Amino acid sequence: MQRLAFREARASPPTPNIGAMEHYEIRVAGHLGQRRAQVLGCEELRLLPGGDSQLTFVAVDQAALYGLLTRLRDAGLELLSVERVAAPGRRTAGEDR
């Protein structure tokens, strides 16, 4: 039978490690509105000419990312691609603008 995990009382909650957060670019079909993008908590929304949308998210870990994908599904959005990227404004060596 599953063992239940009960948290011990701690002095203070742990702070998330900001440096460990990753950026993800997620493409969905159709053009999204600003309001929805805000509610989903995305950093940046780009409406692509082909009729899709590109949303940039910051996720603290994989669990957060999977949770985000579920929220996109529950908003009725069709998932096209998920890509981890370098933070916007930083370019990796050798990449053209």
Place this chain on the structure above:
Amino acid sequence: MPVSGSGYGERARLNAILDRGLDDNVRLMLLSAPPGYGKTLALAGWLESRGLARAWLSLDAADNDLARFARYLVAALSAVRPGTGDATADLFGPGAAPDPELVGATLLDELAASDDPFVLVLDDYQVIAAEPIHRLVRVLIERGPPFVHLVLLTREDPPLPLARLRAHGRLVELRVDDLRCTDEEASRYLALAGVTLAPPLVRRLVERTEGWIAGLQLAAISMRDRPNTDAMVEAFGGSHRFVFDYLADEVLDGVDEELRAFLVQTSIAERFTVELCHALTGRDDAGSLLERAERANLFLVPLDTERRWYRYHGLFADYLRSHLEEPERRALHERAADWFDGAGLASEAIGHALATDSVEKALDLVERAARRAFEAGELSTLAGWLEALPPERVASSPELASWTAWALFETGQVAAALDLARRHLNASGVRGPAEGRLLVLQALMATVTGSDAESLADEGLRLIGEDELFRSRAYQAAGLARLARGEYGPAVETLREGYAAAIRARHPMAVLPAVNALGNALDVAGHRDEAEAICRSILEGQTDAYGRARPIAWSARMVLGIVRYEANDLVEARRELEAGFEAARSLGVGRPMLGWAVPYLALVRQATGSPEAALEALRVSGPEVISTGPPLPGLGAETEARVLLMRSDVVAAARWADRATPEAPPGSPLLDVLRRSMDLTIARVRLAQGRLAEARVLLDQTRAAQEAAGAIAELISIGVLEAAVAEAAGQRALASRELERSVTLAAAGGYIRRFVDDGGSVAHLLPLVRRVAPVFVDELSAAFVAEPTRGAAAPKDARGAMLWQDGDGQPLETLTTRELDVLRLMAQGASNADIAAGLTVSLGTAKWHVGHVLAKLGATSRTQALVRAQQLGLV
């Protein structure tokens, strides 16, 4: 369940696919597609058009608790099978941790009482993440009968063996491409919604929505009251896909301010009534606003036929909520929490309270709901609530600390439970019922590891008041402490109180642990017959429609097995002990709780011709079973020595005797009890070795201690052994006197086996002692006569057929009435088709029954089955 009738019209195409799901070999029907593709409507429409009986369970994230899931499943099934599910529901309760496989098997057994077909629907299965529930569903898929049609509706493929089912043609699916609307279906829908569009425009609309029904619905709402729909569709410019928000914005623009605000505010709740809407919005006309929303086809779904509860379609609710600003969102959650609290719906109230970040309200709600969750065995739910609260608030709340500690204890995290109990008791000044419960927990552990179990139990009793469930546990602790100290008389008194309290608590899960301890005490204290009466009365109340005992009656069966062993009824003893242990295992009862009964299991297996199995019983094999009570050390090595003696392996038994030490933690109050038991077996070994003087010393020493303790049963064995020693030493008169003492002690309670086990060498003296209890001594003599010829008999049970499997003597289950019918038809030479016709069931159902009959008879062919059936006198 959602009430259908949305006006999409019948979708014959989809119905045809779903019809295939009714085939006997299809084990699962799956509708797997993103939200808004009309899964629910497609299924509901099919059920209506085919007139099928259905049980519909709509799942939400809170249902990830096996106990809660099972409760709702049973409730859903009662719609189609009234009264079904009692045995399944009884598996759960405080301290229960049943295997999902057992839950599934129990449920299927109950459903098999009738073979009227029905459909079981699990809606929104994507919310289920708990492995135990997936395991339960797997059992339903793999072993479900052909007349129960299982359907899952989900937004993502579940972690079930879909590929395998698909490959064998046992899966029927509707996926997104099946559910997409065709042009023709779209036209029909639009027409029903009051919208006329030329075919090329319908085509465009279907293209832009990709046949997505939710999108179509929104478009239809927008177009319905507008004069120039053609232009509208043209104006939907571009080529990209419509997202829900875009179309919904159009719709919401067309709705008046009042209704719009109403929709947004009421979207905060997963489901709502008119009263809740009133509480959320403050509007007296909540009822008429809901009606308007329904007439406008605004994704409002009635959840029952009385139209009391509603919800919005998930997509629409999600969309509406995105319009809520923070302060309003919090305020709405607060109002919802208060309303659900007032309506007695704790789980939803807590969910809303936790969303408000209002810790006080959440704490209060959880404190009030914790006990019910604990009693229902919904520990996952309880843990989820507790985890969401700040840990320091949980630790400082007496109520919550006590439920957390008990939940930890029941799930085997004993050290953590005790630690929390200790911290809280040290920190708190005031002592009330919550502290009392913590003291009872400490008392139970102290029966093994400490010395103050009784004082802890007494203080606990004072504090907990009328709470029968915990009073029973407190008495159990005090009683076990007295047992450990070897005060059997007082132990029996206390444990009788505990049993009475457990009966008053009126939950099976409270009664059964009490029976375990009381049975032990009664047997040792010489009240074998009283123990037997208690067990039989419990079993009377815990049998299913076929007269089979339910798994939760495990302790009654085990104690019955023990007392029947004492009475020398080896057949019933073995059957009950084996069944009791099996049931306990699948209910997750800890091996330590069963410790005192394990020796009996070993002895009865040895006595009924299964020597290997006898030793097997003494090994703690397999994964460690968690404890749901204080751990009682086993008598493993000592019992092994007894078994070896029975096999005449004196040398091996002597090796044990030379090195024997009691298996208990140092300082444990159980050391004395174990020591006395051990000394008795060492005496048996010395007797077998001919070292009579040593045997006598041990027996005299043990006798003194056991007399002081009031351990009548042990004194019987001691007397028999003293007689054997005296006889071996040529002291016949002394031997007769000792035998007479034992007969006097044993006659009232009917303890026969102890004479058979230890008194083979003095059986011939029985006529000399007959006068003290003639009837009883005659039974003893008969027992000795029967002993050498004992084999694995196969008696018939009046209510069905008791069946033994050859070889290792494992008892099998009885045949159900239906199965007996099938067997008799088989005996008349009926084929599966004949059986199906004769019982008016489908061919698949007939085959399923035949398969069960073969399995239960241990046969691999019909011929073999019929031969066995004849041997057993069934046909």
